[in-house]
Amino acid sequence: MASEVSSTVNIQPPPPQLERAPLVLNRHSPAWISDTIAGIVEKKMPRWWWPAFIISASVMTMMFTLIAYLISTGVGVWGLNQPVDWAWDITNFVFWIGIGHAGTLISAVLFLLRQKWRTSINRSAEAMTLFAVACAGIFPVVHVGRIWLAPIYLAPIPNANDIWPQFRSPLLWDVFAVSTYGTVSLLFWYTGLIPDLATMRDRAVTKVRKFFYGLFALGWTGSNRHWSNYEKAYLLLAGISTPLVLSVHSIVSFDFAVSQVPGWHTTIFPPYFVAGAIFSGFGMVLTLLVPLRTLCKLEDIITIRHIELMGKVILATGSIVGYAYGMEFFIAWYGGNPYERYAFMNRAFGPYWWAYWSMITCNVITPHLFWFRKVRQNMVIVFIISIFVNIGMWFERFVIIVTSLHRDYLPSSWGYFSPSWVDICTFIGSFGLFFTLFLLFMRFLPMIAIAEVKGVTPQADPHHPLGGAKIGGHH
Amino acid sequence: MNPTTPTEPRVPKLTATRPFGILAEYLTPADVMHAAEKIRDAGFTRWDVYSPYPVHGMDDAMGLKNSKVGWFSFFGGVAGFTTGMSMIFYMNGWDYKLIVGGKPLFSPLYAFPVSYELTILFASFGSLLGMLFLNRLPRLYHPLLKSWRFKGVTHDKFYIVIETTDPKYSETQTRATLESTGPNHLEVVED
Numbered sequence: 001m002a003s004e005v006s007s008t009v010n011i012q013p014p015p016p017q018l019e020r021a022p023l024v025l026n027r028h029s030p031a032w033i034s035d036t037i038a039g040i041v042e043k044k045m046p047r048w049w050w051p052a053f054i055i056s057a058s059v060m061t062m063m064f065t066l067i068a069y070l071i072s073t074g075v076g077v078w079g080l081n082q083p084v085d086w087a088w089d090i091t092n093f094v095f096w097i098g099i100g101h102a103g104t105l106i107s108a109v110l111f112l113l114r115q116k117w118r119t120s121i122n123r124s125a126e127a128m129t130l131f132a133v134a135c136a137g138i139f140p141v142v143h144v145g146r147i148w149l150a151p152i153y154l155a156p157i158p159n160a161n162d163i164w165p166q167f168r169s170p171l172l173w174d175v176f177a178v179s180t181y182g183t184v185s186l187l188f189w190y191t192g193l194i195p196d197l198a199t200m201r202d203r204a205v206t207k208v209r210k211f212f213y214g215l216f217a218l219g220w221t222g223s224n225r226h227w228s229n230y231e232k233a234y235l236l237l238a239g240i241s242t243p244l245v246l247s248v249h250s251i252v253s254f255d256f257a258v259s260q261v262p263g264w265h266t267t268i269f270p271p272y273f274v275a276g277a278i279f280s281g282f283g284m285v286l287t288l289l290v291p292l293r294t295l296c297k298l299e300d301i302i303t304i305r306h307i308e309l310m311g312k313v314i315l316a317t318g319s320i321v322g323y324a325y326g327m328e329f330f331i332a333w334y335g336g337n338p339y340e341r342y343a344f345m346n347r348a349f350g351p352y353w354w355a356y357w358s359m360i361t362c363n364v365i366t367p368h369l370f371w372f373r374k375v376r377q378n379m380v381i382v383f384i385i386s387i388f389v390n391i392g393m394w395f396e397r398f399v400i401i402v403t404s405l406h407r408d409y410l411p412s413s414w415g416y417f418s419p420s421w422v423d424i425c426t427f428i429g430s431f432g433l434f435f436t437l438f439l440l441f442m443r444f445l446p447m448i449a450i451a452e453v454k455g456v457t458p459q460a461d462p463h464h465p466l467g468g469a470k471i472g473g474h475h
Numbered sequence: 476m477n478p479t480t481p482t483e484p485r486v487p488k489l490t491a492t493r494p495f496g497i498l499a500e501y502l503t504p505a506d507v508m509h510a511a512e513k514i515r516d517a518g519f520t521r522w523d524v525y526s527p528y529p530v531h532g533m534d535d536a537m538g539l540k541n542s543k544v545g546w547f548s549f550f551g552g553v554a555g556f557t558t559g560m561s562m563i564f565y566m567n568g569w570d571y572k573l574i575v576g577g578k579p580l581f582s583p584l585y586a587f588p589v590s591y592e593l594t595i596l597f598a599s600f601g602s603l604l605g606m607l608f609l610n611r612l613p614r615l616y617h618p619l620l621k622s623w624r625f626k627g628v629t630h631d632k633f634y635i636v637i638e639t640t641d642p643k644y645s646e647t648q649t650r651a652t653l654e655s656t657g658p659n660h661l662e663v664v665e666d
Contacts, residue, residue, distance in 0.1 A: 030527060030631040156566060164566035168575050173588040180592040184599045191603055195528070199629035218607070219614035222628040224511075224524040224533050226610040231529050232542035233606035237599055240548065244595045251588055454631075455528035460504060462530060468503025 023117055023456050025300040027466070030454040033301070037448045038203055040296050045443060048295060056435035063429020066422050067142050075145045077422045084405045084417035089143040090255075091397040092427050095280070096136030096434075097178065097252055098273075098393060100185070101245055102281020103129025107188055108241035111234075117309055119452040120302050123196075124292075124438075125285050126189040127447070131437040132284070133182040135430040170254035177251040184244055188237050194220050194230075195451040249277040256400065263343035263404030266331065272324035276393060279317035279363070282310050283389030288438065290383045292447075301448055304377055311376040314389060318367030321396075325364065339409060347403045351416055355399050362392025495618040495666040496522075496638035497649055498625065499658035504530045507633035510656035511536040514635060517652055521641035525619070525634040544605045551601020552594045559590025618666045625664075636664065 024033065070077050080087040103125040110118040141150050151157070154175050158164050165172050197217035204210040220226070250270035257269040286307065293302040332344040348356050366388040369375045376382065407414045441447065458466040501507040504526070511524050515538045524533055560583065567573045568581030583590075607613065619625045619636065628634055635656070637649050653661060 034527075034630050156562065158571070163571050163573065166573055166575060167563045167567050167589060168578070168585045170588075173592075176589045176592040180596040183596060187599050187603050191606075195629070199527075202626040202629045218612045219617055219620070220612070220629075221617055221619055221625075222525045222527060223610075224526060224530070224537055225539065226612070227526070227529040228534050228539050229542045229544050229606045229609045232544040233548075233602045236544060236548045236602040240552075240595050240598050240602065244592075247588075247591060247595075251592075254588075451528045451629075460528055460530070462504040462508045462532060468505030470505075 021305055022458070023120065023303070023305075024453060025303055027458070028300060030457065030459055033454050033457070034199055034203070034450055036298070036301070037446045037450050037453075038200060040442065041200065041444060041446060042203065042205075046295065049439065049443070053436065053439045056432050056439060059429055059432025060436045061429075061432070063138075063426055063432055066426045066429060067138070070142055070422065070426070071147050075143065077420060079418050079420040079423050081415070081417075083408060083413050083415050084402055086143075086401050086405065087417050088398075088419050088423040088427055089139045091394065091401050092430060093136050093139040094252055094273075094397040094401075095394045096132045096139075096430065097181075098249060098277035098280045098397075099284045099390075100129040100132040100136070100181070100281060101249060101274070101277035102285050103127070103132075104181075104185060104188075104241050104245040105278050105281065106285070107192070108238040108245060111238040112242060115309075116456045117306055119449055119456050120306055121285065121289060121310075121448075122452070123189075123192060123445075123449045124289060124442075124447045125281075126185060126192070127438065127441045127445075128284060128288060129185045129281075130182070130189060131434050131441075132281075133178065133185065134437065135434050137178065137182070138430065138433075170251065170258045173251045174255055177248045181244060181248045184237075184241055188241060191230075191234060191237060192449055192452070193445065194218060195222065196446045196449060198222065199450050200446065246274055249273040256404075261404050261408060262337070262339040263347065263400070265340075266328060268324055268327055268331070272321065272328075275317045275320035275324065276363075276396060279314060279321055279367075280389060280393035282314045282317070283386045283393065286310055286314075286382060286386035287390060290379050290386065292442075294379070296442075296447075298448070301453060304379075307379065307382055308373070308376040311370040311382060311385075314367050314385075315370040318363060318370075318389070322364040322367075325360070343404055343407075346407055347399060350403065350407070352399065352403045352406070355395050356403070359392050359395040359399050362388045363396060366392070492665040494639050495664045496636045496641075496644075497653055498619070498622065498662050498664045499635045499653045499656065500624065500627070500660040501633040501635070502659050504633060506657065506659075507635065508533060508536045510635055510653075510658065513656050514637065514652070517643070519637055519641050519643055519649075521644075522635065522637040525625070525628045525636065527629055527631060527633075530633075543609060544602060547601040547605025547608070548598045549601070551605075552598035554601075555593040555595070555597030556590050558597070559593040560586050563589060618664055622662075622664050624660070624662065 028036075078087070078089065080089070103122075106118050106125045107122045110122075141147060141154075144150050144153055152159055156165055156172075167173075194217060197213050198220035201210060201213040201217045204213055250273065253269035253273035256264035257266060259265060289302055290307065293299055293307075329344055332340045335341075346352075366385050369381070369385060375385075402417050406417055454460055458464040461467040461469075463469050499510070501510060507524060507526065508530060511533060514522055515536065524530075524537060526533070563586040564581045572580050574580070619628075625634065635653065635658075637644060637653065641649075643649070650661065
């Protein structure tokens with residue numbers, strides 16, 4: 001009886017109008033996917049790689065030189081002073097941490113939502129997350145002044161008077177949030193890499209490659225008993241990282257929201273920071289991937305559709321950010337607190353008006369260009385908008401931090417912050433670190449998740465004719 | 476010595492090899508899945524399917540139970556939350572009592588953000604390390620990884636390997652079973 005029923009269920013290819021848009025174009029085979037992605041690492045680096053690497057590494061060296069100068073001289077080499085005691089350092093920290101959020105969102109949230117298009121971009125976005133967290137971590141560590149005491153400020157160990165750190169402080173929560181974030185992102189990234197490292201190991205022609213890829217592949221054989229545990233672990237890591245990605249920028253926002261400073265002390269901060277983080281992160285993913293897909297000839301794997309979908313995420317999160325800007329102003333007026341009202345009027349029309357309106361232009365106006373399909377499909381415009389998003393989100397943090405601090409309750413201690421050359425060059429230098437790490441990553445590791453991309457092709461589906469299912473046959 | 480046992484070869488082999496199992500290669504996920512169903516129904520226990528990516532539905536085709544990794548994540552998470560709460564209680568409420576703003580020495584509310592992050596941290600370690608433990612990884616030696624043909628497993632080929640340690644294993648019978656599943660290639664892998 002059962003066999004009669006099943007024999008009537010014929011496997012037919014779906015009608016063309018119901019076939020989903022393919023994630024890998026041109027029906028490329030799994031072998032083509034391995035060869036293309038692993039080929040980037042195995043072949044000589046393209047000609048543009050070396051100039052890009054030398055420039056990035058020089059800019060990174062400038063940052064480390066300036067950090068040495070900062071440590072040997074003191075934080076006075078930066079432009080911050082009373083009343084603006086946090087300026088570019090914490091702006092840069094929040095900026096970089098925010099960028100990381102796209103990677104975790106792509107790897108965790110989109111995985112849980114079964115957005116299969118994430119497989120083409122998750123590896124590089126997760127790498128971007130790790131490197132952004134590394135850039136972010138530098139600023140709070142060096143801003144403490146006596147950096148050799150940083151472990152005592154950060155880790156839960158008692159000070160000279162045997163007093164433990166004070167756990168009511170959001171700054172300490174932040175230490176735990178950011179270090180957890182960095183560690184879990186690394187674990188997630190490495191878990192995803194294991195099968196691909198095995199691919200690299202099996203393709204390796206030199207002994208050195210065979211040894212190192214083999215070592216980090218941990219003896220992966222592609223056993224289905226292993227895949228079964230692996231997929232469960234991956235699902236759990238995605239489930240665990242989802243509350244993590246929502247909590248990290250919430251806790252970063254507590255650094256401000258838990259204080260009493262007008263302009264900081266607002267309850268909208270956690271969701272608004274998280275949306276802004278995802279917005280900025282996708283901006284950076286596009287900044288990296290739009291040129292890379294052309295330079296590395298990956299247009300069939302990172303397709304126009306992928307870029308379009310990321311544009312839509314930017315549109316959605318950008319709208320949330322725009323809403324939050326409006327709501328902040330409304331609550332400042334509706335709350336009736338004169339200090340709060342002043343802080344917001346001062347943001348838009350005070351001495352830092354230029355920063356505020358740069359932010360509004362970049363974050364509120366430009367993302368709405370993504371309503372148009374023509375814009376989402378034009379790679380040059382997408383790239384330019386992604387740069388605007390990056391700039392706008394840096395200005396957002398600058399506006400929040402500096403405009404709130406420079407004029408608080410006591411007009412006699414008002415001031416105006418200007419960055420020193422060390423501020424500016426250290427921030428530029430952090431981009432050097434970011435791009436150096438990213439270029440090294442694409443030099444040595446497969447920048448697209450090979451096994452995952454193979455898994456979403458029709459060839460991988462045992463019920464699809466391309467996966468070997470007999471047309472008209474029964475299962 | 477029993478006279479019926481075959482005599483040892485006169486020239487001893489430099490490396491004593493014995494078969495690890497029989498390897499069957501397949502070209503499509505549908506083929507390997509149908510083959511796996513047959514091997515499962517034949518009652519083998521020490522066998523496995525090898526594929527470049529997880530094939531959807533293969534766990535059922537092999538008759539595998541739900542993975543136990545979740546327990547490692549769960550206990551990792553519990554350990555993380557407990558660590559956070561007890562660490563903060565010990566540090567701020569017990570060892571050096573710290574009065575801040577006249578508030579209680581300990582409250583689970585202010586200890587929550589840190590405990591929450593530690594829950595996530597320990598649960599993630601539990602997931603990854605639990606997966607590696609259940610898979611008995613890292614493993615620096617595996618007989619299959621010596622096979623030239625098996626390199627296709629991370630490329631685009633699919634394999635079924637029935638190990639010689641399987642109680643139902645017999646050189647001829649097992650080979651015939653595998654042959655009936657229509658593999659692309661069949662060979663014995665040395666240990």
